[in-house]
Amino acid sequence: MDANRDSSLATDDELLQAQAELWNHVFAYTKSMSLRCAVELGIPDAIHRRGGSITVPDLVAELSLPPSRTPYLRRLMRLLAHAGFFDAGPAPDAYGLTLLSRLLVSAPGAGQGLSPFALAMLHPIIVSPSMSLAAWFRAADDAARVPFATAHGGREFYAVVKENPEFGAAFNEAMACDGRFVMDLIVRGHGQDLFRGIASLVDVGGGSGAAARAIAAAFPHVKCSVLELPHVVASVPPGDGGVEFVAGDMFERVPKADAVLLKVRPRRLPWLMDELD
Ligand SMILES: C[S@@+](CC[C@H](N)C(=O)[O-])C[C@H]1O[C@@H](n2cnc3c(N)ncnc32)[C@H](O)[C@@H]1O
Numbered sequence: 001m002d003a004n005r006d007s008s009l010a011t012d013d014e015l016l017q018a019q020a021e022l023w024n025h026v027f028a029y030t031k032s033m034s035l036r037c038a039v040e041l042g043i044p045d046a047i048h049r050r051g052g053s054i055t056v057p058d059l060v061a062e063l064s065l066p067p068s069r070t071p072y073l074r075r076l077m078r079l080l081a082h083a084g085f086f087d088a089g090p091a092p093d094a095y096g097l098t099l100l101s102r103l104l105v106s107a108p109g110a111g112q113g114l115s116p117f118a119l120a121m122l123h124p125i126i127v128s129p130s131m132s133l134a135a136w137f138r139a140a141d142d143a144a145r146v147p148f149a150t151a152h153g154g155r156e157f158y159a160v161v162k163e164n165p166e167f168g169a170a171f172n173e174a175m176a177c178d179g180r181f182v183m184d185l186i187v188r189g190h191g192q193d194l195f196r197g198i199a200s201l202v203d204v205g206g207g208s209g210a211a212a213r214a215i216a217a218a219f220p221h222v223k224c225s226v227l228e229l230p231h232v233v234a235s236v237p238p239g240d241g242g243v244e245f246v247a248g249d250m251f252e253r254v255p256k257a258d259a260v261l262l263k264v265r266p267r268r269l270p271w272l273m274d275e276l277d
Contacts, residue, residue, distance in 0.1 A: 031083045034076055036122040038085065039115045041065075043077075044097065044104040048111065053089060053096035103181075113177050120174030125152070125160060125167050126272065148272050157272060162231045172208050172232060179211035179263065187218040195219045195259075202227055202257040204250050208236050209243045211263060216242045227254060 007015065038044065046062045047054050056074045060067060077095050081088045086095040097105065104118065105111020120126070129151035136147040152160050161168045186194070195201075195215070199222065203212040206226035216224040220242075226233075230247040246255050254260060 116173040120170040175207040176210035183211040183214035200257040201259040203261040
């Protein structure tokens with residue numbers, strides 16, 4: 001259907017199709033929330049432990065859930081299978097891992113360990129400010145540059161990360177697992193070209209050093225360091241993985257090195273940070 005057409009000219013079928021699309025958008029969050037639930041329960045790891053496929057009653061037992069939850073878990077699995085996370089294979093009432101859910105499996109060699117990323121990005125501290133996006137647009141006062149600050153007592157994102165150790169640890173682990181995953185692929189695919197002639201590298205805002213460690217392991221001749229905020233450096237176990245940590249502020253000083261790595265993410269969440277953060 002032509003998205004710009006006047007709805008008075010649409011056929012009943014087209015109106016119903018448009019309503020179905022509207023419902024898809026209205027309920028899109030059910031996918032995210034079901035994913036969060038699956039990760040919190042440890043469903044991808046449980047299926048992996050049971051050889052890659054499991055029936056719903058066995059999954060209830062494996063997760064030590066009350067048997068009365070079986071029909072509800074079945075509905076959750078059906079939704080997640082529809083979203084591509086699990087494969088409703090040939091056996092009745094059984095679900096297997098897909099490429100997508102293998103990304104979440106934590107066992108080394110069996111999956112990519114990206115569950116912490118899903119958990120942190122779907123944490124209430126990140127999600128809840130989105131509920132006040134419209135109110136923020138309407139607000140006359142300019143004090144809060146983004147809805148995140150309004151929802152969190154005027155504090156910017158990294159101040160909240162610092163003040164909330166549980167969320168801080170979850171956020172750092174999310175960055176670490178994603179950094180490790182991406183950097184392993186980059187090193188595997190393009191590392192020889194990328195790091196030729198480089199003797200030292202500093203990863204600016206490099207979190208707990210997962211990406212720098214992946215580079216140091218693959219290219220031992222590259223002296224890798226990480227520049228991070230002091231509270232992040234303080235949370236990294238000492239003597240970890242051949243990477244030097246420098247506590248500081250990237251806007252004040254960046255240690256000298258042959259190469260600077262600054263890996264940032266596209267600003268997908270308009271309520272979280274603005275261009276100045
Ligand atoms: C979005 S995370 C990215 C982490 C990692 N580079 C990655 O891509 O996975 C941004 C990191 O920058 C750090 N950071 C924020 N402001 C900083 C500053 N002024 N100086 C140094 N690091 C900073 C944060 O603590 C956080 O770990």
